[in-house]
Amino acid sequence: MSQPTKTSAQIQAMREGGRRLAQIFAELRDYVQPGMTELEIDAWVAEQIKEHGAEATYRTAEVGFPASICISVNDQIVHGVPTDYELAVGDVVSFDLVITYQGMKTDAAFTMVVGEAPRGAVKHLLTHTERSLMEAIAAIDGPCTTGDIGAAVESVLSRAKLGIIRELVGHGVGLEMHMPPEVPNWGRAGSGVQLHVGDTIAIEPMATLGGARIRTEDDDWTISTRDGSLAAHFEHTILITESGAEILTQL
Numbered sequence: 346m347s348q349p350t351k352t353s354a355q356i357q358a359m360r361e362g363g364r365r366l367a368q369i370f371a372e373l374r375d376y377v378q379p380g381m382t383e384l385e386i387d388a389w390v391a392e393q394i395k396e397h398g399a400e401a402t403y404r405t406a407e408v409g410f411p412a413s414i415c416i417s418v419n420d421q422i423v424h425g426v427p428t429d430y431e432l433a434v435g436d437v438v439s440f441d442l443v444i445t446y447q448g449m450k451t452d453a454a455f456t457m458v459v460g461e462a463p464r465g466a467v468k469h470l471l472t473h474t475e476r477s478l479m480e481a482i483a484a485i486d487g488p489c490t491t492g493d494i495g496a497a498v499e500s501v502l503s504r505a506k507l508g509i510i511r512e513l514v515g516h517g518v519g520l521e522m523h524m525p526p527e528v529p530n531w532g533r534a535g536s537g538v539q540l541h542v543g544d545t546i547a548i549e550p551m552a553t554l555g556g557a558r559i560r561t562e563d564d565d566w567t568i569s570t571r572d573g574s575l576a577a578h579f580e581h582t583i584l585i586t587e588s589g590a591e592i593l594t595q596l
Contacts, residue, residue, distance in 0.1 A: 347525075347541065348517050348519070348524060348525065348526075348541075348543075348544050348545070349520060350543060351519060351520070351543055351545070355448075355449055355519070355520075356543070356545075356584065358446055358447035358448065358449040359446075359449045359450075359451055359519060359545060359582070359584070359593050360584075360593055361446060361447070362399060362444055362445070362446030362447065362449055362450070362451045362593075363451040363453075363582055363592075363593030363594040363595070364593075364594075364596060365397040365398075365399055365444065365446060366399075366442060366444050366451050366453055366594050367453070367594050367595050367596045368397070368596060369390065369393045369394065369397065369442065369444075370440070370442070370453065370455060370594075371596060372393065373386075373389075373390065373393075373440060374455075374457060376389060377432065377438070377457070377459060378432075378459075378460065379431075379432055379433055379434045379459055379460040380431055380432065381431065381432050382427075382428070382429050382430060382431050382432070383416045383418075383425075383427035383428050383429070383430050383432070384427050384428065384429055386414070386416060386427065386432075387412045387413055387414055387416065387427040390413050390414045390442065391404075391413040391414075394413060394444055397444075397446075398446065399444040399445060399446040400444065400445040400446075401413035401414075401444065401445075402443035402444055402445045402450055402522055403415070403442075403443060405445070407521075407522070408443075408522060410424075410426075410566065411426055411566075412426060412427045413442075414427070414440060414441065414442045415439075415440070415441040415442070415454075416438060416439070416440060417438070417439040417441070417567065417568075417576070417578065418430065418432070418436055418437070418438050418439075419436060419437050419438075419575055419576075420569045420570045420573045420574060420575060420576060421439070421562075421567055421568070421569045421576065422439070422510060422513070422551050422553070422559060422568050422569060422570060422576040422578060423439070423441060423454075423513060423551065423568050423578055424441070424566045424567055424568050425439070425566075425567045426564050426566050426567055432459045432460075433459065433460075434459060434460035434461055435458060435459065435460065435461060436458070436459040436460075437456060437457075437458055437459075437467055437470075437471075437575050437576075437577065438456065438457055438458075438459055439454060439455070439456040439576070439577065439578040440454060440455060440456075440457075441453075441454035441578065441580065442454070443518075443522050448520075449519055449520070450518050450519060450520070450521065450522050451518065451582045451593055451594050452518050452522065452547040452549075452580060452582050452594070453547075453580050453581055453582060453594035454549060454578050454579060454580035455475075455578075455579055455580075456471055456474065456475075456577040456578055456579060457471075458471070466554055466575075467554075467575065469505065469507075470507060470552065470553075470554050470575060470576075470577045471577050473501055473502060473504075473505035473507060473552070474502070474507070474550050474551070474552040474577040474578070474579050475577075475579045476501050477497070477498045477499075477500075477501035477502050477530075477550040477552070477579075478498070478548060478549070478550050478579045478580070478581060480497045480498070480500070480501050481494045481495075481497040481498045481548050481550070482548065482581065482583055482590050482592060483497075484496075484497040485540075485583070485585065485589055485590035486588065486589055487542070487585070487586065487587055487588055487589060488539065488540060488541055488542060488585065489539075489540050489585070490534075490535055490536060490537045490538060490539055490540065491526055491527070491528050491529065491532065491536075491537035491538045491540065492532035492533050492534055492535055492536035492537035493532075493534050493535065493537075494515075494528055494532070494546075494548055495528070495529045495530055495531045495532025495533075495537065496531075496532050496533055496534040498530040498531065498548075498550045499530065499531040499532065502530070502550065502552050505552075507552040507553060507554065508552060508553035508554070508555050508556050508557045508570075508574065509530055509531055509551075509552060509557055510530065510551035510552065510553065510557055510559065510576075511529065511530070511531055511557055512557075512559055513530075513551055513559070513568065514527045514528055514529045514530065514549075515527070515528030515529070515530070515546060515547045515548045515549045515580070516528060516546065516547055517544065517545065517546050517547075518545055518546060518547045518582055519545040525538075526538035526540075526546075528546050528547070528548055528549075530549075530550045530551065540585050541585060542585055542586060542587055543584070543585065544584075544585045545582060545583065545584050545585070545593070546582070546583060546585070547580055547581070547582050547583075548580065548581060548583060549578060549579065549580035550578070550579055550580075551576065551577070551578045552576065552577055553570050553572075553574045553575065553576045553577075554574045554575045554576075555570060555572045555573070555574025555575075556570070556571065556572045556574065558570070558571035558572065559571055580594075581593070581594045581595065582594045
């Protein structure tokens with residue numbers, strides 16, 4: 346299914362919104378400290394979104410999420426609902442944020458370790474999950490297929506012997522938070538849905554130090570690994586161009 350054609354103004358709004366999201370993330374990395382609660386961080390992010398003239402998409406009626414940002418800790422993969430949990434040194438934390446700017450949505454995520462540099466198996470997990478995202482973006486040389494993207498992600502994560510989350514996928518984004526097509530983190534090059542110049546998608550590899558099976562927590566939002574293994578999640582919103590991919594959610 347093809348995406349609706351965007352105007353140049355809509356694409357520019359996504360560029361500007363993406364830069365605002367990236368700026369919030371750059372400051373968030375420095376802001377997060379051991380002893381902070383997830384709710385404190387959520388409140389800070391909500392204020393930053395307002396200061397950037399944007400809207401917290403998760404809090405809109407169309408989404409209904411109870412916070413401005415998803416905060417997923419350790420074995421939580423995505424959609425973690427902020428609580429009064431205090432972050433501790435060594436916690437592996439993923440932040441996933443969608444903002445609306447001038448009516449257009451951009452979506453990004455990153456994973457970090459609280460209070461110390463990643464090391465050992467955790468460093469391996471974060472390094473290769475982020476690498477799989479960047480390799481997938483590099484594999485886009487203009488109009489392509491979702492299979493081209495998924496194959497690039499899968500190749501990196503498989504070589505790293507990480508669990509690949511197959512039940513959760515990337516997606517189109519822009520006019521809505523979730524739009525066609527789905528963008529799996531696995532696949533065969535040349536297969537899947539054709540992507541065209543002007544399409545905007547969120548590519549978001551999710552990987553674990555264990556298996557790929559998932560479970561939904563009692564809050565009906567938070568998705569965790571079934572085996573309790575640590576998880577990582579990295580994401581960018583990108584624009585398909587004539588010659589490649591433009592990353593909209595970076596400075």
